[in-house]
Amino acid sequence: MKSARITGPNEPLAVSESETPKPQGNQVLVRVKSVGVCHSDLHLWEGGYDLGDGQFMKVTDRGVKYPVIPGHEIVGSVEGIGDDVSGIKTGDEVLVFPWIGCGECPACKVGDENLCDTPKSMGVFQDGGYSDYALIPHFKYLAKLDGVDPDSATSLACSGLTAYNAVKKANSNSPEFLLIIGAGGLGLMAIQIAKAITKAKIICIDNDDKRFDTAKKMGADFVVNTNVVGSLSSGTGSPIQKIISICNGKGPDSVIDFVNAPQTVKVALGVLRKRGNLVLVGLFGGSLEISLVSIPLKSIMIQGAYTGNYTDMVELLDLAREGVINPVISKHYSLDQANNALEDLKARKIIGRAVINP
Ligand code: NAD
Ligand code: ZN
Numbered sequence: 001m002k003s004a005r006i007t008g009p010n011e012p013l014a015v016s017e018s019e020t021p022k023p024q025g026n027q028v029l030v031r032v033k034s035v036g037v038c039h040s041d042l043h044l045w046e047g048g049y050d051l052g053d054g055q056f057m058k059v060t061d062r063g064v065k066y067p068v069i070p071g072h073e074i075v076g077s078v079e080g081i082g083d084d085v086s087g088i089k090t091g092d093e094v095l096v097f098p099w100i101g102c103g104e105c106p107a108c109k110v111g112d113e114n115l116c117d118t119p120k121s122m123g124v125f126q127d128g129g130y131s132d133y134a135l136i137p138h139f140k141y142l143a144k145l146d147g148v149d150p151d152s153a154t155s156l157a158c159s160g161l162t163a164y165n166a167v168k169k170a171n172s173n174s175p176e177f178l179l180i181i182g183a184g185g186l187g188l189m190a191i192q193i194a195k196a197i198t199k200a201k202i203i204c205i206d207n208d209d210k211r212f213d214t215a216k217k218m219g220a221d222f223v224v225n226t227n228v229v230g231s232l233s234s235g236t237g238s239p240i241q242k243i244i245s246i247c248n249g250k251g252p253d254s255v256i257d258f259v260n261a262p263q264t265v266k267v268a269l270g271v272l273r274k275r276g277n278l279v280l281v282g283l284f285g286g287s288l289e290i291s292l293v294s295i296p297l298k299s300i301m302i303q304g305a306y307t308g309n310y311t312d313m314v315e316l317l318d319l320a321r322e323g324v325i326n327p328v329i330s331k332h333y334s335l336d337q338a339n340n341a342l343e344d345l346k347a348r349k350i351i352g353r354a355v356i357n358p
Contacts, residue, residue, distance in 0.1 A: 001017065001019070002016070002132050003127070003132070004131070004339075005069050006068055006070055008067075009047025015335060021133070023135060024083075026085060028094075028142060030076040031078075031132065032074060032132055032358045033075055033093075033150045034076070034150045034153075034357050035074050035355060036073030036155055036157070036185075037071075038072065038073060038159060039185065039186075040072070040158070041070045041123070044123075045070070045342055050285035051285060051286075052262070052288070063125055065125075068126075070124075071356070072099075072122055072128050073129070073156075073355075074096040074128065075150045075151075076093070078094060079133065086139070088139045092144055093150065095143050095148075095154075095313070095317065096157060097143065098128065099116075099119070099121050100138075100141060101116025101118075101119055101120065102120070105118070111310065130356060130358075131335070131358060132358040141310070145317070148320045151329045151355050151357075153327075154355055155329070156316045158307060159353060162281060163187075163189040163190035164193050166190060166256045166258075166279045167193045167194045167197065167198065170198075171198045171254070173277050175198065176199075176253055177200060177201050177246070177251075179205065180255075180258070181205050181255065181257040181258055181267070183204050183206040183208075183220075183223075185353045187204065187206070188215060188218050188351075189325070190258065192218045193319075193325060194219070196324045200253075200254070201221045203243060204222070205243070207225060210351065211351065214352060218328070224243055224246075226264075250274075251271045251272055254279070255268040255271070257281060258281050258282045259282040259284050260281060261285060265288050269290065273298075275298070275299050277300070277301045278301065279303055328351065328353060329355055330351045330352045331350055332355055334357065335358045
């Protein structure tokens with residue numbers, strides 16, 4: 001099989017041939033048709049996350065071993081199955097649930113393998129889908145497409161799944177106004193999902209105007225660019241003031257931050273209304289000092305969201321099949337162009353999602 005591997009931080013991906021694995025027991029061999037290019041692949045390629053104050057969290061300290069085949073949004077057709085596989089046959093078109101856990105810890109026991117204590121996620125801790133074949137450890141991690149377009153379906157394993165989980169958390173206080181920060185792969189999915197499953201009016205902010213046409217098409221009721229001088233001040237005409245005035249002078253009831261860097265979280269905390277709910281999703285990182293008294297006085301909630309579970313993914317596939325959500329796939333690359341795909345994502349040349357079609 002032919003695969004693109006990350007061999008070390010910021011090294012060009014190495015495209016090479018290796019022996020195609022033979023599925024045993026519960027394993028399934030999938031011929032990859034399409035794999036999404038996620039910003040998390042970029043963090044993996046860069047070697048880690050910015051913790052702020054000059055600190056960097058290396059992915060190798062979290063258990064990643066290079067070389068690794070990235071790619072966790074995997075769609076393909078079943079090429080071969082192990083002897084113990086049931087319910088899946090050769091030729092089936094499938095979406096892979098990549099957030100594989102240990103099966104033993106408290107999270108795994110209640111079906112939240114995405115929150116496992118010792119995760120074995122595909123495309124992170126074990127080989128993923130930047131390859132013409134992917135070996136799936138167990139057939140239970142597959143869901144049949146049953147008519148959903150393969151390129152669109154890729155998004156449902158990560159960007160859609162994470163957005164779905166975050167929107168559900170943000171919807172827990174039935175927001176009248178929901179602010180979505182970052183109109184990239186995840187943010188655009190969140191706008192569509194929020195339109196479908198909440199009653200909120202949606203405000204979307206980004207620091208790049210090129211994102212707003214698509215954000216509006218997906219259902220954003222208001223867009224605000226935060227890339228202006230004084231964006232962090234709360235003075236008249238500042239983005240903070242604009243957002244608060246859109247929300248009848250009170251601020252949004254919920255905010256989802258798909259960037260999660262000091263600049264964006266400052267805006268989030270600056271606009272969040274009393275009893276508000278802030279969901280942090282992005283991994284851009286950094287650190288921030290927050291004024292502690294305002295948290296109890298405003299009685300706000302700050303929480304994280306990390307991907308989603310298998311049941312969420314199946315629910316999302318249903319929403320895609322009904323046409324309620326339509327992931328935005330704007331660029332296609334070959335496996336040989338895997339480096340270009342990551343570079344274009346880094347240079348912010350991609351609207352919505354790009355996919356690699358091996
Ligand atoms: P993307 O590159 O497609 O989109 C990022 C968007 O944020 C772009 O529209 C960009 O213009 C905007 N942006 C960047 N910096 C900004 C700033 N300072 N102010 C305003 N807007 C800004 O990325 P993506 O694939 O949507 O992923 C977003 C983040 O979420 C990444 O850090 C990714 O690793 C992370 N992620 C988290 C999870 C999770 O489970 N928590 C899952 C997948 C991805
Ligand atoms: Zn992802």
